Amino acid sequence: GQQLNQSPQSMFIQEGEDVSMNCTSSSIFNTWLWYKQDPGEGPVLLIALYKAGELTSNGRLTAQFGITRKDSFLNISASIPSDVGIYFCAGPSPSFLSGYALNFGKGTSLLVTP
Amino acid sequence: DADVTQTPRNRITKTGKRIMLECSQTKGHDRMYWYRQDPGLGLRLIYYSFDVKDINKGEISDGYSVSRQAQAKFSLSLESAIPNQTALYFCATSDFTGELSSYNEQFFGPGTRLTVL
Numbered sequence: 616g617q618q619l620n621q622s623p624q625s626m627f628i629q630e631g632e633d634v635s636m637n638c639t640s641s642s643i644f645n646t647w648l649w650y651k652q653d654p655g656e657g658p659v660l661l662i663a664l665y666k667a668g669e670l671t672s673n674g675r676l677t678a679q680f681g682i683t684r685k686d687s688f689l690n691i692s693a694s695i696p697s698d699v700g701i702y703f704c705a706g707p708s709p710s711f712l713s714g715y716a717l718n719f720g721k722g723t724s725l726l727v728t729p
Numbered sequence: 730d731a732d733v734t735q736t737p738r739n740r741i742t743k744t745g746k747r748i749m750l751e752c753s754q755t756k757g758h759d760r761m762y763w764y765r766q767d768p769g770l771g772l773r774l775i776y777y778s779f780d781v782k783d784i785n786k787g788e789i790s791d792g793y794s795v796s797r798q799a800q801a802k803f804s805l806s807l808e809s810a811i812p813n814q815t816a817l818y819f820c821a822t823s824d825f826t827g828e829l830s831s832y833n834e835q836f837f838g839p840g841t842r843l844t845v846l
Contacts, residue, residue: 619771621771624769655839655840656839656840657733657819657821657837657838657839657840658772658819658837659837660834660835663834703771703772716762716774716777716787717772717774717835719771719772719773720771721769721770721771722769722771
């Protein structure tokens with residue numbers, strides 16, 4: 616599958632701080648997705664982006680679909696302890712034959728201290 | 730009740746044993762997937778199924794097999810488990826709108842943590 620490069624690998628921040636993470640690919644994506652995985656759980660979709668340049672918010676989360684279609688950013692404002700988890704970027708494989716399975720980045724592990 | 734369930738949640742087994750992981754869903758989705766998660770590697774696709782009669786290999790299918798017993802059930806088997814198959818395994822489902830250009834959200838189960846000694 617297409618490789619997604621996600622950074623940073625981990626973040627250790629204080630409650631109230633803003634967080635920014637990004638994902639890049641050598642190939643173009645038509646959709647960018649951001650998932651969060653809580654400890655001991657499966658990933659849950661946070662935000663889906665469908666158009667280059669699109670900026671979408673979900674509460675304190677904001678994600679952008681890069682204009683080149685090769686990158687995406689996720690920002691979390693005023694972090695709280697329940698933001699702890701692993702954040703994954705993902706993009707659907709463009710080939711119908713692959714069933715639109717997801718290519719995942721390696722994840723950004725976020726730790727928030729009170 | 731959870732829409733996507735996986736059993737068992739945890740399993741410890743020995744090298745060479747046959748293991749089956751089961752996934753059930755009540756979402757009525759046609760498409761089901763098995764992923765493997767290793768620390769620092771994200772999730773990688775093992776197998777996927779469009780419907781009961783359709784099974785396809787994913788990125789890392791070697792050493793695994795699957796069975797789609799019904800629309801709601803998709804099982805993953807390790808015929809002869811080996812230590813490097815120690816990982817967290819996720820089942821996921823998605824709907825299909827009939828539009829090839831569209832993406833449908835995938836819903837994940839809670840995972841099965843498998844340890845092969």
